[in-house]
Amino acid sequence: MMQHNFSAGPCILPKSVFNKASKAVMDLDNSGLSILEISHRSKAFVEIMEKARTLALAHLNLNPNEYTALFLQGGASYQFLMTAYNLLESKAAYLDTGTWSAKAIKEAKLLGEVDVVASSKDKNYNYIPKSFTVPSDANYLHITSNNTIFGTQIKDFPQVDAPVVCDMSSDIFSRAIDFSYFDLIYAGAQKNMGPAGATLVVVKNDILGKVSRAIPSMLDYQTMISKDSMFNTPPVFSVYVSMLTLEWLKQEGGVSAIEKKNKEKADLIYTEIDRNPLFEGFAVKEDRSAMNATFTLKDEALKSKFDEMAKQANLNGINGHRSVGGYRASMYNALPLESVQVLVDVMKELERTA
Amino acid sequence: MMQHNFSAGPCILPKSVFNKASKAVMDLDNSGLSILEISHRSKAFVEIMEKARTLALAHLNLNPNEYTALFLQGGASYQFLMTAYNLLESKAAYLDTGTWSAKAIKEAKLLGEVDVVASSKDKNYNYIPKSFTVPSDANYLHITSNNTIFGTQIKDFPQVDAPVVCDMSSDIFSRAIDFSYFDLIYAGAQKNMGPAGATLVVVKNDILGKVSRAIPSMLDYQTMISKDSMFNTPPVFSVYVSMLTLEWLKQEGGVSAIEKKNKEKADLIYTEIDRNPLFEGFAVKEDRSAMNATFTLKDEALKSKFDEMAKQANLNGINGHRSVGGYRASMYNALPLESVQVLVDVMKELERTA
Ligand SMILES: Cc1ncc(COP(=O)(O)O)c(C=O)c1O
Ligand SMILES: Cc1ncc(COP(=O)(O)O)c(C=O)c1O
Ligand SMILES: [Mg+2]
Ligand SMILES: [Mg+2]
Ligand SMILES: [Mg+2]
Ligand SMILES: [Mg+2]
Numbered sequence: 011m012m013q014h015n016f017s018a019g020p021c022i023l024p025k026s027v028f029n030k031a032s033k034a035v036m037d038l039d040n041s042g043l044s045i046l047e048i049s050h051r052s053k054a055f056v057e058i059m060e061k062a063r064t065l066a067l068a069h070l071n072l073n074p075n076e077y078t079a080l081f082l083q084g085g086a087s088y089q090f091l092m093t094a095y096n097l098l099e100s101k102a103a104y105l106d107t108g109t110w111s112a113k114a115i116k117e118a119k120l121l122g123e124v125d126v127v128a129s130s131k132d133k134n135y136n137y138i139p140k141s142f143t144v145p146s147d148a149n150y151l152h153i154t155s156n157n158t159i160f161g162t163q164i165k166d167f168p169q170v171d172a173p174v175v176c177d178m179s180s181d182i183f184s185r186a187i188d189f190s191y192f193d194l195i196y197a198g199a200q201k202n203m204g205p206a207g208a209t210l211v212v213v214k215n216d217i218l219g220k221v222s223r224a225i226p227s228m229l230d231y232q233t234m235i236s237k238d239s240m241f242n243t244p245p246v247f248s249v250y251v252s253m254l255t256l257e258w259l260k261q262e263g264g265v266s267a268i269e270k271k272n273k274e275k276a277d278l279i280y281t282e283i284d285r286n287p288l289f290e291g292f293a294v295k296e297d298r299s300a301m302n303a304t305f306t307l308k309d310e311a312l313k314s315k316f317d318e319m320a321k322q323a324n325l326n327g328i329n330g331h332r333s334v335g336g337y338r339a340s341m342y343n344a345l346p347l348e349s350v351q352v353l354v355d356v357m358k359e360l361e362r363t364a
Numbered sequence: 365m366m367q368h369n370f371s372a373g374p375c376i377l378p379k380s381v382f383n384k385a386s387k388a389v390m391d392l393d394n395s396g397l398s399i400l401e402i403s404h405r406s407k408a409f410v411e412i413m414e415k416a417r418t419l420a421l422a423h424l425n426l427n428p429n430e431y432t433a434l435f436l437q438g439g440a441s442y443q444f445l446m447t448a449y450n451l452l453e454s455k456a457a458y459l460d461t462g463t464w465s466a467k468a469i470k471e472a473k474l475l476g477e478v479d480v481v482a483s484s485k486d487k488n489y490n491y492i493p494k495s496f497t498v499p500s501d502a503n504y505l506h507i508t509s510n511n512t513i514f515g516t517q518i519k520d521f522p523q524v525d526a527p528v529v530c531d532m533s534s535d536i537f538s539r540a541i542d543f544s545y546f547d548l549i550y551a552g553a554q555k556n557m558g559p560a561g562a563t564l565v566v567v568k569n570d571i572l573g574k575v576s577r578a579i580p581s582m583l584d585y586q587t588m589i590s591k592d593s594m595f596n597t598p599p600v601f602s603v604y605v606s607m608l609t610l611e612w613l614k615q616e617g618g619v620s621a622i623e624k625k626n627k628e629k630a631d632l633i634y635t636e637i638d639r640n641p642l643f644e645g646f647a648v649k650e651d652r653s654a655m656n657a658t659f660t661l662k663d664e665a666l667k668s669k670f671d672e673m674a675k676q677a678n679l680n681g682i683n684g685h686r687s688v689g690g691y692r693a694s695m696y697n698a699l700p701l702e703s704v705q706v707l708v709d710v711m712k713e714l715e716r717t718a
Contacts (some may be wrong), residue, residue, distance in 0.1 A: 013397050017402070018403070019403075020404060024399050035382055038383055042678070046382065046559040046605065047375055049372070083561065087582055087596035088438075090581075090582070090585070091581075091582050198597060200600075205600060206598065206599055207437065227441070227470070228444070228445050245437070245561030245602065247559050247602065251400065353639065
């Protein structure tokens with residue numbers, strides 16, 4: 011039975027990727043060996059890793075002479091620490107737009123002064139703060155481009171002098187923006203890129219090497235760069251499936267093409283949220299995320315009925331995060347428009363029968 | 365064509381595990397969802413994680429009230445840092461038995477005084493130092509139970525008062541020893557446990573919480589324990605396949621049963637290395653590893669002939685590490701005796717035709 015997977019991450023990936031990955035677990039490209047048993051130093055895997063790194067930069071339209079793509083372990087949470095370890099010499103500026111920003115702030119504080127330049131915590135993070143000042147002596151500004159839990163997304167990136175570090179975990183490869191605006195981008199694979207277990211870091215080479223602390227090997231971007239992202243055993247399978255997903259994205263026409271589809275899906279759900287008198291959106295309209303639509307039932311008494319209808323329609327993973335409540339429809343790159351249509355139909359059906 | 369996979373890691377896993385993993389990539393237990401797209405907070409995955417953690421402790425015969433099993437990211441290299449972060453208050457003792465010990469020492473030095481109590485570097489790590497003294501004020505002794513590159517293995521563990529931390533990456537679950545001797549065990553999954561991308565840590569709860577430094581969340585065992593090994597998104601697929609492999613090990617009769625098979629394999633190869641006048645072993649006999657047999661051709665001129673014969677026989681991954689040269693046959697739990705027999709036959713054939 012076809013499931014409509016609205017999970018916030020790990021999440022749906024393209025069916026063709028599942029097919030290829032499943033085959034490679036039995037036999038990678040007719041090698042007689044499983045992708046799970048080959049050496050990470052084998053020619054086959056070195057090529058997979060290089061392909062994944064090259065595709066990542068190509069999709070972001072970044073110059074490989076200026077930027078390096080790394081596939082690391084540890085998730086985005088590890089990057090909260092790693093970015094600060096490598097870049098925070100004295101003071102860093104952080105924009106607090108949600109749970110993940112707040113966690114990044116917590117880790118950075120262990121390594122230096124953190125200036126929280128603005129926060130939307132006052133309204134349970136239902137908007138993106140727009141006017142703030144970044145201190146001129148900040149080593150960098152850290153932002154979260156898409157707030158997975160609250161369903162907000164930065165549309166216009168602030169003009170700042172400091173290098174910009176961005177947690178792009180939940181909207182990387184979803185829209186065409188000028189990625190050269192960023193000096194460091196990181197993203198857990200498990201939304202638009204692949205399965206859990208790999209983390210993409212894209213770093214502008216010239217921002218590194220400026221802090222005075224000794225950096226442990228496993229936290230040092232320069233070590234990872236010098237070893238072509240294989241300082242130690244990489245998460246082979248997660249990198250492989252990420253590579254397949256980045257290839258799929260290329261076949262789909264890249265980020266510009268996928269952005270159009272993502273917009274269609276977002277328009278469909280938000281139009282219904284606004285139109286349907288039973289529902290209301292959580293995030294303020296101008297900051298709504300195209301990836302995660304957060305909404306609530308005005309009348310909680312309808313919850314069990316709606317949940318049952320959603321279940322009957324094979325809608326998966328639409329429960330909201332406990333920090334927001336209600337519902338969250340995550341509509342990452344691989345989610346088909348039809349799945350959103352099924353959700354919208356159920357919302358309409360609830361209205362008709364409530 | 366059947367390949368005989370002697371890779372040092374990532375390495376061969378049981379065929380039945382590949383089958384199940386491949387199916388789960390298409391559809392996990394008839395859920396209609398891939399193991400790659402389910403939420404790590406789903407009931408299905410929470411159960412998988414708990415099963416993996418429970419099986420790991422059960423195989424090691426450790427009391428779940430005293431020890432906690434964690435599946436983390438970062439590999440064993442990350443544990444070089446994490447162990448020191450959590451346990452090194454002033455001074456730690458390290459036994460230097462190879463490249464991996466040396467790397468662990470390097471990371472620990474960033475956090476405190478490191479006393480290298482003994483080293484076999486003088487003989488390119490071809491033996492295990494036996495007599496050494498651990499300072500009474502050492503916070504712990506760090507050892508490497510099996511030296512993957514050099515093919516040595518600790519057979520008798522030293523009697524010490526300090527807590528013992530062990531890098532068991534390349535021989536965990538391969539032999540029945542009293543695991544309660546250890547206070548912390550870590551191992552990258554990619555040898556006897558599963559695919560790359562997960563790292564098992566088994567820690568005795570009462571050794572934690574004794575250092576004065578502030579520990580970043582992602583480096584803090586207590587944080588990982590308090591979140592049931594899901595502080596952040598775990599490497600879902602690698603944990604799943606590790607769980608399948610630990611289930612397979614149970615069906616095989618556990619570590620005692622697998623130890624017998626491993627001994628058969630090791631006896632087979634070492635007997636031939638000793639018997640065959642063309643080859644010689646690298647590690648001293650009493651310290652030979654049952655997991656990684658290192659050996660060289662006495663006459664380098666035979667190398668291309670032997671390599672070609674090995675290739676024809678579908679022997680994979682037998683090249684030695686560059687630090688040792690020659691050959692290395694890694695014979696992890698899932699490698700069948702037949703594969704070792706094929707290698708031995710090729711060695712005999714070389715002798716016959718050389
Ligand atoms: C925006 C954002 N940042 C960070 C994280 C944490 O990622 P991880 O679980 O890989 O550490 C998430 C997880 O969903 C996220 O959505
Ligand atoms: C004994 C030992 N320790 C540590 C490592 C490093 O493991 P990882 O690559 O997972 O960091 C290895 C890798 O082969 C190993 O054999
Ligand atoms: Mg800039
Ligand atoms: Mg409405
Ligand atoms: Mg003891
Ligand atoms: Mg011999």
